[in-house]
Amino acid sequence: MKLTSETILALAPDSASAANARRLASPARWPALHQGDGLLWGRCQGSGQAPYLTGVDLHGLVGKCSCPSRKFPCKHALALLLLSVTHLDAFGHEAAPEVLTEWQRGRAARAAEEAPAAPKKEGSAQAQAKRRAAREHKVSLGLEALSLFLQDLVRDGLAQAAARPYSDWDTQAARLVDAQAPGAARLVRRLPELLGDPAALLIHLGRLALLCTAWTRRAALSAAEQADLRAALGFSLTQADWAGEPVAGLWAVMGQRLQQDDDLTTRFTWLRLGTQDALLLDFAPPGRPLPPGLPLGQRVEAELAFAPSAAPQRAVLRGEVGALAPLDEVCPVGLNDLLDRHAQALALNPWLERSAHLLGPVWLLPPGQLVDDSGTVPLAGDETLWLDLLARGGGEALTLFGEWDGHAFWPLSLLGVQALVPLGRLSP
Numbered sequence: 001m002k003l004t005s006e007t008i009l010a011l012a013p014d015s016a017s018a019a020n021a022r023r024l025a026s027p028a029r030w031p032a033l034h035q036g037d038g039l040l041w042g043r044c045q046g047s048g049q050a051p052y053l054t055g056v057d058l059h060g061l062v063g064k065c066s067c068p069s070r071k072f073p074c075k076h077a078l079a080l081l082l083l084s085v086t087h088l089d090a091f092g093h094e095a096a097p098e099v100l101t102e103w104q105r106g107r108a109a110r111a112a113e114e115a116p117a118a119p120k121k122e123g124s125a126q127a128q129a130k131r132r133a134a135r136e137h138k139v140s141l142g143l144e145a146l147s148l149f150l151q152d153l154v155r156d157g158l159a160q161a162a163a164r165p166y167s168d169w170d171t172q173a174a175r176l177v178d179a180q181a182p183g184a185a186r187l188v189r190r191l192p193e194l195l196g197d198p199a200a201l202l203i204h205l206g207r208l209a210l211l212c213t214a215w216t217r218r219a220a221l222s223a224a225e226q227a228d229l230r231a232a233l234g235f236s237l238t239q240a241d242w243a244g245e246p247v248a249g250l251w252a253v254m255g256q257r258l259q260q261d262d263d264l265t266t267r268f269t270w271l272r273l274g275t276q277d278a279l280l281l282d283f284a285p286p287g288r289p290l291p292p293g294l295p296l297g298q299r300v301e302a303e304l305a306f307a308p309s310a311a312p313q314r315a316v317l318r319g320e321v322g323a324l325a326p327l328d329e330v331c332p333v334g335l336n337d338l339l340d341r342h343a344q345a346l347a348l349n350p351w352l353e354r355s356a357h358l359l360g361p362v363w364l365l366p367p368g369q370l371v372d373d374s375g376t377v378p379l380a381g382d383e384t385l386w387l388d389l390l391a392r393g394g395g396e397a398l399t400l401f402g403e404w405d406g407h408a409f410w411p412l413s414l415l416g417v418q419a420l421v422p423l424g425r426l427s428p
């Protein structure tokens with residue numbers, strides 16, 4: 001297993017934990033440092049009289065610490081991992097305390113015995129069908145009103161859309177929320193920011209019109225297409241939706257980003273196995289840390305269950321991750337291939353918001369463009385990201401992993417000589 005300081009710090013639940021881990025990653029702060037049997041452990045001198053006992057199970061990079069922190073991994077576990085990269089010669093081979101070995105054995109036993117949970121019963125089939133029919137009726141009424149709203153926009157002319165008060169858009173979005181179609185409401189709330197770009201506005205309105213039409217003809221769609229339609233409208237997934245056959249293997253952790261809203265922090269993690277990409281989502285409310293993440297630039301042994309879709313992408317982990325391995329040989333694509341692959345996925349799921357690609361070799365052009373022999377695409381993010389990439393690449397060709405949303409490429413990680421390097425973690 002090959003870790004780097006950057007991939008370890010990418011596991012931090014927040015920037016404060018990462019900064020504190022760097023400060024603690026000095027052998028002088030650790031009266032004891034040891035390794036063996038897949039376990040790192042040590043004692044870190046904190047503000048109290050007794051040092052904190054910290055361990056990290058390398059089978060999954062999960063930490064245990066006697067400190068009172070509620071963040072996972074805590075700064076001590078992160079610092080212990082950093083020390084294993086920067087000061088491996090400072091580690092001895094003394095047997096770990098019983099509390100850590102018992103914890104490690106318990107983790108191994110749970111991983112061996114864990115089986116996929118059976119879907120919970122959610123009431124009688126008759127009650128479920130009644131609730132579903134009631135919601136679908138509300139959604140139908142909401143989309144009928146949205147269709148009339150879109151027709152009014154077109155009848156008045158899109159040039160007049162900018163003159164509408166913000167309350168017009170907000171009222172329409174609120175009605176869709178009341179109609180239990182939050183996905184459609186989110187799309188409506190994006191309209192005001194597109195009023196200055198007629199082409200983008202027309203495309204966005206087309207997606208909304210397609211959503212209304214598809215709902216009226218949903219009976220003619222396949223089960224996978226219906227699942228994509230319901231996801232676009234904001235229907236939540238049930239446990240039964242994840243009941244398909246999982247895909248097991250050594251999944252490469254290719255990129256991560258955070259999205260911070262007023263009431264929620266979301267972490268997007270992209271994994272890849274062969275040509276299959278998987279998107280894991282983790283959520284945290286205000287004041288709560290995100291769950292431990294996966295190590296960027298490593299392959300993790302895991303089983304992933306995919307949500308039903310004509311272009312499967314959203315996934316969840318089944319159980320804990322197993323063994324870790326270095327990233328193997330990767331195959332980047334050019335800009336033409338990126339556009340072709342995104343178009344193919346969009347043809348299967350017209351409401352697909354993003355797709356992931358390993359892009360290279362590409363060069364940077366000002367102001368914020370990516371170019372190769374086949375063409376040019378815009379680079380998302382601000383000037384700081386562009387300058388960071390320029391400094392890291394030194395003017396040479398780059399290989400980047402990131403997201404394409406149909407308009408711009410948002411780089412999440414840079415493939416260096418020895419490792420995958422995380423870039424900006426916050427969404428633009």
